[in-house]
Amino acid sequence: MPAIDLPIPEAWHDLAHQKGMTIIARVQDRYHLALACGTCGRPSKHKISALRACQPQCPHCLEAQWRAAAEQAGLEYLRRDPEDMMYAWYRAPCGHEVRRQPDRMRQIGAGRNGLRCETCHAAREAAEAESCGWVLIGSDPEGDANYRLYQHGCGHQQRIARGNLQTGRFSCGCCGECWSAAPSWLYLLRLHLPGHGPVVKLGYSRNPQSRMRHQLGMTAELGCALVVSIPMATGHDALKMEKRLHRKLRRRYPEAVLPREAIARHLNLVSEIYDAALEPVIRTELERIARTPAS
Numbered sequence: 001m002p003a004i005d006l007p008i009p010e011a012w013h014d015l016a017h018q019k020g021m022t023i024i025a026r027v028q029d030r031y032h033l034a035l036a037c038g039t040c041g042r043p044s045k046h047k048i049s050a051l052r053a054c055q056p057q058c059p060h061c062l063e064a065q066w067r068a069a070a071e072q073a074g075l076e077y078l079r080r081d082p083e084d085m086m087y088a089w090y091r092a093p094c095g096h097e098v099r100r101q102p103d104r105m106r107q108i109g110a111g112r113n114g115l116r117c118e119t120c121h122a123a124r125e126a127a128e129a130e131s132c133g134w135v136l137i138g139s140d141p142e143g144d145a146n147y148r149l150y151q152h153g154c155g156h157q158q159r160i161a162r163g164n165l166q167t168g169r170f171s172c173g174c175c176g177e178c179w180s181a182a183p184s185w186l187y188l189l190r191l192h193l194p195g196h197g198p199v200v201k202l203g204y205s206r207n208p209q210s211r212m213r214h215q216l217g218m219t220a221e222l223g224c225a226l227v228v229s230i231p232m233a234t235g236h237d238a239l240k241m242e243k244r245l246h247r248k249l250r251r252r253y254p255e256a257v258l259p260r261e262a263i264a265r266h267l268n269l270v271s272e273i274y275d276a277a278l279e280p281v282i283r284t285e286l287e288r289i290a291r292t293p294a295s
């Protein structure tokens with residue numbers, strides 16, 4: 001900020017001091033001043049009219065407050081949004097960047113509001129669709145927030161309510177396949193999570209091979225391998241058995257469940273991952289399920 005050689009009336013100095021600031025110089029044009037903050041001592045540019053009308057806000061102190069509020073909420077403050085100064089960018093616990101209003105941090109820190117990472121959420125929705133043999137194309141062309149546009153394995157695209165996709169209450173308008181009534185698989189994957197070591201993932205899918213390749217965001221260094229897959233008569237059975245098995249594992253082996261933060265940095269999912277020590281236990285469970293006739 002190059003200084004401009006214009007006089008600074010004594011009354012302005014008094015006014016600035018009353019507001020906890022010190023005038024350094026006139027800058028930019030005849031409407032602006034550089035003020036030093038009485039708290040942090042750092043300079044910032046302000047309009048002369050703003051000094052007269054209100055309490056000038058030191059941007060450095062404001063940023064420090066935002067940083068502290070973000071930390072309280074479990075996020076890392078990164079920077080102001082250059083497009084809109086009312087917003088800032090933060091690093092979420094999952095590792096993704098999210099854009100929020102700083103006020104939101106105070107609400108999250110106080111537990112009045114949750115943080116939903118858009119990147120993680122989109123990945124979760126895509127994985128959800130893939131588990132039943134569909135691909136998430138995008139938002140609903142008719143604009144209903146409860147619906148999405150999906151494409152079936154047969155190539156047909158249709159709108160489906162997300163709730164119905166989750167429960168299998170729909171069928172393909174072209175080939176007629178109802179995912180929840182069609183054959184599916186329970187599977188166990190083994191992979192290497194950087195910073196943790198070998199882990200296993202238990203899930204269900206219409207096509208475990210494709211799920212592994214496309215939907216989990218698994219890169220080569222994760223060394224992903226399909227350990228075992230168990231055919232299930234229907235998608236509904238697969239979903240039911242998977243949920244039951246996760247409940248059992250969480251209850252009996254809580255120490256083997258990987259924390260969300262450890263997973264989301266590397267994979268497009270937030271749960272269903274266990275330490276590799278649990279692999280023999282899960283294999284035994286899956287073999288038992290495979291031997292049990294479908295009810």
Ligand SMILES: [Zn+2]
Binds near residue numbers: 039040041
């Ligand atoms: Zn300051």
Ligand SMILES: [Zn+2]
Binds near residue numbers: 118119120264
């Ligand atoms: Zn995320």
Ligand SMILES: [Zn+2]
Binds near residue numbers: 152
């Ligand atoms: Zn179809």
